[in-house]
Amino acid sequence: MSEQTIALVTGANKGIGYEIAAALGGLGWRVGIGARDDQRREAAVAKLRAGGADAFGVPLDVTDDAGVTAAAALIDQQAGRLDVLVNNAGVTGGMPQEPTAVAPATVRVAVETNVIGVIRVTNAMLPLLRRSAAPRIVNMSSSVGSLTRQTDPHGETGPISAAYAASKTFLNAVTVQYAKELHDTPILINAACPGYTATDLNGFRGVRTPEQGAAIAVRLATLPDDGPTGGFFEDAGVVPW
Numbered sequence: 001m002s003e004q005t006i007a008l009v010t011g012a013n014k015g016i017g018y019e020i021a022a023a024l025g026g027l028g029w030r031v032g033i034g035a036r037d038d039q040r041r042e043a044a045v046a047k048l049r050a051g052g053a054d055a056f057g058v059p060l061d062v063t064d065d066a067g068v069t070a071a072a073a074l075i076d077q078q079a080g081r082l083d084v085l086v087n088n089a090g091v092t093g094g095m096p097q098e099p100t101a102v103a104p105a106t107v108r109v110a111v112e113t114n115v116i117g118v119i120r121v122t123n124a125m126l127p128l129l130r131r132s133a134a135p136r137i138v139n140m141s142s143s144v145g146s147l148t149r150q151t152d153p154h155g156e157t158g159p160i161s162a163a164y165a166a167s168k169t170f171l172n173a174v175t176v177q178y179a180k181e182l183h184d185t186p187i188l189i190n191a192a193c194p195g196y197t198a199t200d201l202n203g204f205r206g207v208r209t210p211e212q213g214a215a216i217a218v219r220l221a222t223l224p225d226d227g228p229t230g231g232f233f234e235d236a237g238v239v240p241w
């Protein structure tokens with residue numbers, strides 16, 4: 001089996017996911033570009049390869065059971081194992097998000113992609129991750145999912161949100177449960193907050209660049225064997241739950 005580290009980044013065709021893939025490719029890793037749209041995926045793969053990265057396309061809609069199973073089969077065939085999974089794909093679910101006005105469908109879309117999608121992809125990739133000597137899983141969360149920050153009267157909480165923010169709280173809880181179940185394995189699983197980053201997700205209103213937003217995921221993807229698991233981190237350190 002290849003000595004090269006093998007990674008999969010979901011939602012890697014643009015935004016923070018693209019920059020995570022570029023940074024991991026820059027480390028000499030082989031990087032699967034998980035993306036649901038064929039054209040956007042192939043354009044990203046071509047751009048990353050032109051920049052010197054060993055990137056390959058992985059058709060992947062995180063909400064699609066059969067598609068996710070097929071993605072795992074493709075990685076098995078291409079690489080035989082997976083060392084690092086970055087669950088980056090995410091959506092707001094739409095607007096409005098105020099709890100008194102939100103449509104149930106908006107909540108469902110956010111949870112289906114941001115939480116169930118992560119569980120679906122993680123579980124499909126686990127057999128491949130278990131073949132790695134040092135598996136790492138990074139779940140792209142958000143500090144808006146921090147209940148401590150949401151209830152801090154002086155905190156930066158983002159807009160009132162019963163869908164997106166709550167889905168990230170849910171994702172944090174799921175991350176902790178994975179860490180508990182996998183505590184006696186070499187798998188390290190953590191949640192990351194990229195900070196408020198200028199991407200399509202927020203109409204490019206974020207104040208950080210996608211490269212800056214990618215940095216914490218890269219750090220958690222490259223943790224040493226004695227690194228943390230079941231934690232929530234941003235560039236500045238631990239994010240409170």
Ligand SMILES: NC(=O)c1ccc[n+]([C@@H]2O[C@H](COP(=O)([O-])OP(=O)(O)OC[C@H]3O[C@@H](n4cnc5c(N)ncnc54)[C@H](OP(=O)(O)O)[C@@H]3O)[C@@H](O)[C@H]2O)c1
Binds near residue numbers: 090197201
């Ligand atoms: N930007 C911020 O300020 C910020 C802050 C905190 C956390 N985050 C988190 O960071 C992650 C990346 O967001 P971003 O800001 O880079 O947003 P983005 O530019 O909108 O990128 C989101 C990515 O997720 C993909 N995606 C969405 N639904 C998918 C699905 N069902 N299957 C596969 N891929 C799917 C999108 O693909 P398409 O191109 O096909 O739509 C796109 O590649 C998200 O989890 C987000 O919640 C972002």
